[in-house]
Amino acid sequence: MALYVKKFGGSSVATTERMKNIASRILREKHDNDKIVIVVSAMGDSTDDLLALAGQVPSLRHGREMDMLLSTGEQVSISLLAMTFKSLGAPAISLTGMQAGVFCSGTHGKALIDDIKPERVFSELEKGNIVIVAGFQGVLPNGDVATLGRGGSDATAVALAGAMHADVCEIFTDVDGVYSADPRYCPHAVKMQEITNIEMLELARLGAGIMQPRSVELGMHYHIPIHVRSTFTDDEGTIIQEECVMERKRQIIKGVAQDTHTARISVLNVKNVPGVAHMVFEALADEHIDVDMIVQSVQRSNDDLTDIIFTITDTDLEDARRVLGELQSQEKLTTIIYDDNMAKVSIVGAGMLGTPGVAARMFGALGRVGVNILIVSTSEISVSCLINRDDVAKAIQAIHKEFWGNKTA
């Protein structure tokens, strides 16, 4: 007997036909005494349809009411999926976030899960039901429904699995696992059998889109393994968990990530006195612009001037131009160069902690294919290089070949 929490996204439940496919698969794979909890998102484009309805009302900040509206999307999919199971002869029951005991707090539209009290889920499982829970939603202390924002359904599934001490939380998705690199850039990318949640978190932070960092953090908090796998095939996917001893021995670097939405700003010839860098970064912070990589060049011997170079997300570039332009017009800064055609490639792996020369191998691989490294930054388990965006595919392929050879998936 095992307790499984399985999460299916909107495209997996877009039609009643697809729901039937999911339900049939789950029943086929289920052992007699297995207990199954299913977390689902809203059907396909239904959230967009609800947003379009709301868009007909002159726009205001509709936090609470928008959540009241959007949360119906999951309520529709859970009830239809429960009907589907019942039509296949399997007892099933749907529960809203509130009924499943998903307690949250914070802002409407991006509430955070505070606590899970899954008494009702347990009691329905005891009765022999497959329990279908609405993802993406929870209840606030005042009894109002709130939505959990981006990655909210994954978060529901992982937190529920954690609170219920499930054997595993399975995230069913369009891709069949976590790859060593983005297959769009790197045809030789290999699917990982497992990865530590620390590594997955670092990959997510550095641009690997498959899981939101919040779900990986919840998995760490609750010590629950997350199995990322395909809705459309029966293949094993990738397991995200605390320890992957087997893998660590084999592979120092777990994955390559890229962020192609990077812009570089070079503030040149600033006086090398205390407070100048602070002035620049405070002005950006006031406008909620996050700064990522930062380099301040060593002082040039022949004058008292230095350069500050940093990266931001390219969608913030317009705002940054305005903020820094103001400082320029006040003659607090002189020359600024903006470059929005940058990308960041990173390698991630807990194994590099005890292995010297990993960064050097990465730089060497890039150098051999003529990719210029503009900025480097490192963490304990990652190395990131800023490069020209046009070089991304070449860079990823070179790095991947260096650490994985050319073996195929």
Next chain:
Amino acid sequence: MALYVKKFGGSSVATTERMKNIASRILREKHDNDKIVIVVSAMGDSTDDLLALAGQVPSLRHGREMDMLLSTGEQVSISLLAMTFKSLGAPAISLTGMQAGVFCSGTHGKALIDDIKPERVFSELEKGNIVIVAGFQGVLPNGDVATLGRGGSDATAVALAGAMHADVCEIFTDVDGVYSADPRYCPHAVKMQEITNIEMLELARLGAGIMQPRSVELGMHYHIPIHVRSTFTDDEGTIIQEECVMERKRQIIKGVAQDTHTARISVLNVKNVPGVAHMVFEALADEHIDVDMIVQSVQRSNDDLTDIIFTITDTDLEDARRVLGELQSQEKLTTIIYDDNMAKVSIVGAGMLGTPGVAARMFGALGRVGVNILIVSTSEISVSCLINRDDVAKAIQAIHKEFWGNKTA
């Protein structure tokens, strides 16, 4: 200052444009300190859309899950209506049936309201909000959502108004009030200013479709006046309340109702011994066939035989034929005549209690226009006549002329 509960049906909130019209009207009519609670149904055809989705799943009895599905319809309309009020600058908040404290019990799909605990509604009104409540739904003791079945949104509104001691419950509808007769049959029908809830209940029971009996009963239980009025005009409608002294003096008969879905069954030449009528009606009751009017003819002097004649709803006629046909084949009954082209016309008025000759005036009016009366039944405040369905318009017009003259609305 007054507390109003206003209920709007699905066609009144079918589009965001109509919601804007409703909201504008409510704000225009609202005095500064008025407190407003609005109960709404699902938008236009949205319930049918949800039913169509459920219809794609092989059919089973989906009580609980169907309620989970259908209750989203009202949740969409309340949130959009709250947004609409806010976009017009008026603070507003939406509440589900559960949040509004609508506690119910019984069967999914046709739950009954047990109790209203409107604490949250009061506290939101105190904060200055217009409170928008989902009709047609409540919460069961186990926390599950249940729908209230036919007339459920009206029931929500009336019960809420009663529990909150509102000044009035306004039911906004496609028609502008309760008429003395159905205007489709009787062009001279007049709109009533007021009617007692006992009379309204009798009219509803006898076929006047404007209000479900359950809402009228709730109004009686809670001693709350119900104002039936038009969504589309500002005219006063009809007030349903406990006492209508002014009206009673003027008008003995309040209204004429018709039921055009009546079928007559004549069981002829049955032995006039105890137990025969019981056998017939028990067989019908076993199939959930309601019997309405019943006549057993006086015993004929020359033999020991009698006739039993009764009416049922014509949609039950097929089932009745089967049940009675079986008794025939067992030779327990001999001759049975079925006639599905019948109608029942009724007059209702509390005033007839102390006024002799009312029934006679009705029979006279029908006789003068050549309408044959087949069965008569009476209650304390009504007289009903079974007639041929083709005579309905002629009958209603004649009765109306008898009691109202030919004055126009």
